[in-house]
Amino acid sequence: MSAEPLNLDPVHCRARQQRLCERLAALSIDRAVLVSHENVQWLTGFRPHRLMHAAVCLEAQGQCTLVAPNEEPEHAAADCIVTFEAQWHSTLRQEQLAVAIKRLADTVGRQTGRMGIEYTAPSPHVLAAFDVTQERLVDLDPTLRQLRRCKDPDELDMIRRAVDCTEAMYARAREIITPGITELLVFSELHAAAVDVGGEPLVALGNDYQCNSPGGPPRDRPAQEGELFILDLGPCYRGYYADNCRTIAVSHQPTDAQHQAWEAIVSVLDMVEKTVRPGTSARTLFEQAQTMLDAHRPDAFPHHLGHGFGLFPHEAPHLNPHWNDQFEIGDTFTAEPGLYADDLQAGIRLEQNYVVTHDGVERLTFFPLEL
Secondary structure (H helix, E strand, O other): OOOOOOOOOOOHHHHHHHHHHHHHHHOOOOOOEEOHHHHHHHHOOOOOOOOOEEEEEEOOOOEEEEEOOOOOOOOOOOOEEEEEEEEEEEEOOOOOOHHHHHHHHHHHHHHHHHHHHHHHHHHHHHHHHHOHHHHHHEHHHHHHHHHHHOOHHHHHHHHHHHHHHHHHHHHHHHHOOOOOOOOOHHHHHHHHHHHHHHHHOOOOOOEEEEEOOOOOOOOEEEEEOOOEEEEEEEEOOOOEEEEEEEEOOOOOOOOOOHHHHHHHHHHHHHHHHHHOOOOOEEEHHHHHHHHHHHHHHHOOOOOOOOEOOOOOEEEEEEEEOOOOOOOOOOOOEEEEEEOOOOOOOOOOEEEEEEEOOOOOOOEEOOOOOOO
């Protein structure tokens, strides 16, 4: 049963705009021009259809201008909203990003100051539309990634709705997974369960739907007696992701080796909940988890311990030896320890979602971990 649709709160969008304005001033940047779906939504609350484009200009003094496809959106936090034709006679225009950015430049004007843009987005259109030289451009991607780490209450509401979708998916999985069911049928049933809770098509559903395998897309393969089914689900509700994993015994009777590995993995999740607080090293946390899992089964934990998530599946903090992040208040992150070996029928992975609070973590996922 789907609940009332959620949107980002314009009040929180304005607060995010103000925080970005403060960073622009500190960097001596006169305006920001943003075109990625994630950052447009984060600033204004408006997320265009995945096949359409939008653009935002935020002046350092606070004026926010939004260019939207076809018609003005409701509830967008912007001082000025203009539109462009993203379709002609129902046909999507392939050049619409260039058109949107030119419409933005025509609306806000072309200035000689420093401009912040997303270097991960198509900057040549910005150069052409705003008649700006490369020397006047500043990469805002690091600033935006940092600002987006601390989730506001409206963002957490969206993430919790995505988690609700996941809970329904796992409940359905435990009902239907038995020997003989195919991975494709499991995927189809879980898709339906998530959409029923979300009340609309979802942007994503996660990556791993394979049995007797560490992960991968669903196959037309029947589950076998004694195997384990790893489900790493990541439904995305209106741009905001959840990401959590459960492992289900197909025959509902895990072996002693599987249960012992499960206990070792759960102990790592318990350690994470007791250890993480603002300032904790994510790399050190990974190393603690690696040591604990190696003590049970050496060299059987070959991947990260987890990562941040929100408007993108993998954000900071990185629970990974290749980064040296520290946890910050407002981070939403996953912890996903696992163990993999032939006698475990490929392996077991369990994953919880958390938000970092002033003195620890709040767990966002409460559905069963049992095999």
